[in-house]
Amino acid sequence: MGDKVMSLDGVIGRLRSGMTLGIGGWGSRRKPMALIRAVLRSGIGDLTVVSCGGPDVGLLAAAGRIRHLVAPFATLDSIPLEPHFRAARERGALGMTELDEAMFMWGLHAAAHRLPFLPVRAGLGSDVMRLGTGLRTVTSPYADGEEFAAVPALRMDAAFVHLNRADRLGNGQYLGPDPYFDDLFCRAADTAYLSCERLVGTAELTKDAPLQTLLVSRLDVTGVVEAPGGAHFTSCAPDHARDEAFQRLYATTPWDDFAARFLGGAGEYDYRRAVRTWHEEHARQQGAER
Amino acid sequence: MTAATRAEYCVVACAEVWRGAGEILAAPMGLIPSLGARLARRTFSPDLLLTDGEATLVGTDGTTPEGWLPYRAHLALVMGGKRHVMMGASQLDRYGNQNISCVGDWTRPARQLLGVRGAPVNSLNHPVSYWIPRHAPRVFVERVDMVCGVGYDRVPAGAERFHRIVRVVSDLGVFDFATPDRTMRLASLHPGVTVERVAAATGFPLAVGDDVPYTRDPTAAELRLIREVLDPAGAREREVRASGPVSDPVSDSADSADSASGGS
Numbered sequence: 372m373g374d375k376v377m378s379l380d381g382v383i384g385r386l387r388s389g390m391t392l393g394i395g396g397w398g399s400r401r402k403p404m405a406l407i408r409a410v411l412r413s414g415i416g417d418l419t420v421v422s423c424g425g426p427d428v429g430l431l432a433a434a435g436r437i438r439h440l441v442a443p444f445a446t447l448d449s450i451p452l453e454p455h456f457r458a459a460r461e462r463g464a465l466g467m468t469e470l471d472e473a474m475f476m477w478g479l480h481a482a483a484h485r486l487p488f489l490p491v492r493a494g495l496g497s498d499v500m501r502l503g504t505g506l507r508t509v510t511s512p513y514a515d516g517e518e519f520a521a522v523p524a525l526r527m528d529a530a531f532v533h534l535n536r537a538d539r540l541g542n543g544q545y546l547g548p549d550p551y552f553d554d555l556f557c558r559a560a561d562t563a564y565l566s567c568e569r570l571v572g573t574a575e576l577t578k579d580a581p582l583q584t585l586l587v588s589r590l591d592v593t594g595v596v597e598a599p600g601g602a603h604f605t606s607c608a609p610d611h612a613r614d615e616a617f618q619r620l621y622a623t624t625p626w627d628d629f630a631a632r633f634l635g636g637a638g639e640y641d642y643r644r645a646v647r648t649w650h651e652e653h654a655r656q657q658g659a660e661r
Numbered sequence: 662m663t664a665a666t667r668a669e670y671c672v673v674a675c676a677e678v679w680r681g682a683g684e685i686l687a688a689p690m691g692l693i694p695s696l697g698a699r700l701a702r703r704t705f706s707p708d709l710l711l712t713d714g715e716a717t718l719v720g721t722d723g724t725t726p727e728g729w730l731p732y733r734a735h736l737a738l739v740m741g742g743k744r745h746v747m748m749g750a751s752q753l754d755r756y757g758n759q760n761i762s763c764v765g766d767w768t769r770p771a772r773q774l775l776g777v778r779g780a781p782v783n784s785l786n787h788p789v790s791y792w793i794p795r796h797a798p799r800v801f802v803e804r805v806d807m808v809c810g811v812g813y814d815r816v817p818a819g820a821e822r823f824h825r826i827v828r829v830v831s832d833l834g835v836f837d838f839a840t841p842d843r844t845m846r847l848a849s850l851h852p853g854v855t856v857e858r859v860a861a862a863t864g865f866p867l868a869v870g871d872d873v874p875y876t877r878d879p880t881a882a883e884l885r886l887i888r889e890v891l892d893p894a895g896a897r898e899r900e901v902r903a904s905g906p907v908s909d910p911v912s913d914s915a916d917s918a919d920s921a922s923g924g925s
Contacts, residue, residue: 397732424776442776443776443777443778443779444775444776444777444778445775445776446775451775452773452774452775456773457772457773457774460763460769460770460773461769461770461771461772461773462769463768463769469762469767469776469777470777471777471778471779471780471781471782472732472736472777472778472779472782473736473739473740473779473781473782474781474782476732476733476736491740491782492740492782492785492786492819492820492823493740493781493782493785493786494781494782495785495811495817495820496781496784496785496808496811496815496816496817496820497777497780497781497784497808497809497810497811497815498762498767498807498808498809499777499781502767515819516819517818517819517820518817518818518819548715548716548717548729548731549715549716549731549732550731550733551731551732552732552733
């Protein structure tokens with residue numbers, strides 16, 4: 372059986388500009404942020420991004436790497452509106468296919484099942500059908516004759532997900548309350564890259580956790596990266612909560628300043644060090660104010 | 662016990678949308694609707710289900726898990742119909758079309774907000790109500806810039822049997838669509854509010870009956886629950902103030918979007 376462990380930059384070496392990239396997690400929850408930061412360090416751009424958007428979308432949009440976004444929303448959860456996503460939209464720099472959440476999930480299901488579309492009772496009557504996104508309808512062939520939105524398959528060239536644990540073969544495990552759509556992203560993509568908090572032996576995955584936590588199968592995974600804190604600054608329960616103080620900094624700092632201080636280094640190690648330094652300063656400042 | 666505040670009238674008016682709902686999921690977005698849903702469950706609608714705001718269905722104490730509802734199961738529940746959501750709205754029109762996506766032209770919005778979230782699927786599949794913490798002409802508009810939640814004039818054929826906008830609750834009153842042409846009607850005024858004030862704060866002509874009742878008073882037991890059990894810190898009083906100050910349009914939009922989550 373093949374060992375799929377690779378480095379963050381090893382993953383990036385397999386990507387190319389112009390790809391359709393799916394990003395797992397949800398809002399500011401369990402986002403594969405270390406992989407996103409690796410994209411930012413590379414020259415890869417012109418991406419079509421498929422995501423339940425959070426700071427993943429904000430970072431890529433601020434850096435001008437997204438040509439087109441497929442999403443039902445973008446939010447930082449504790450901060451409702453994603454500032455860099457907003458700014459990109461408001462300067463007309465971000466084309467979008469804006470889908471309802473159920474349409475989005477059905478689009479992933481269609482792609483995972485190799486179907487061209489799935490019908491859904493959502494979208495009709497709303498403006499998601501009228502935004503030049505090419506959405507079509509389909510009519511039930513049965514007696515009811517009801518018309519539905521035909522959500523096209525959201526097939527992707529590559530998907531990124533971040534999970535709590537994985538083995539070297541690509542079996543991935545979530546230990547938090549919600550799987551989000553990470554297994555669907557992996558199955559709906561031609562290649563899928565899984566980062567994890569900790570790489571463990573296969574037997575260790577189910578030593579203290581039930582079988583149902585094994586969310587992603589190795590047959591849907593191309594590469595595995597061990598990236599402790601790889602979801603930072605989003606939440607990755609139960610390993611760590613969202614870094615709210617740092618998220619506030621992200622949301623309120625001009626992009627150039629934020630990028631220069633935290634994203635200018637040669638690797639993830641430099642990011643972690645810059646974050647640690649900021650936290651030390653922040654704590655000192657808070658102490659001084661008290 | 663001191664007289665009920667405006668915020669407490671709002672909590673009770675929100676609770677009332679779930680009266681008689683039976684054994685379904687109450688999905689409140691935002692603080693006042695959450696207090697309302699929890700109040701309804703502790704009083705007149707004990708069979709309601711509630712989540713912790715993430716993936717857990719919780720008991721009446723707000724913490725004991727009684728079920729698991731991750732996003733994928735939540736969306737399936739939406740399509741199954743056993744749910745009544747109370748969403749926010751950045752804009753709302755007379756037919757109940759709702760916008761939480763963006764203000765201005767969608768291709769290049771003047772203000773990008775949340776995105777459509779689950780508003781389209783919610784509105785075609787189960788009862789929907791709306792909560793507007795600051796009633797203003799900027800929210801109650803002639804025509805919304807982008808239809809997210811579907812109003813009565815845009816329901817597609819076949820979905821009429823599931824589409825229902827139960828009520829709109831604002832800091833000024835309660836509204837429904839019990840008119841022949843399914844346009845918004847003033848159903849009750851919160852005490853201290855006049856019909857004229859509501860009309861002035863609404864950007865379209867509102868159906869108003871001859872004798873508009875006042876929103877019902879909270880009972881002593883309800884007030885005790887709100888003040889001592891559900892919101893002892895009084896967070897509700899920061900969301901709704903009785904003599905509403907003229908609000909800043911910028912922070913206002915963000916506030917509306919804050920409570921406007923759609924799918925969860």
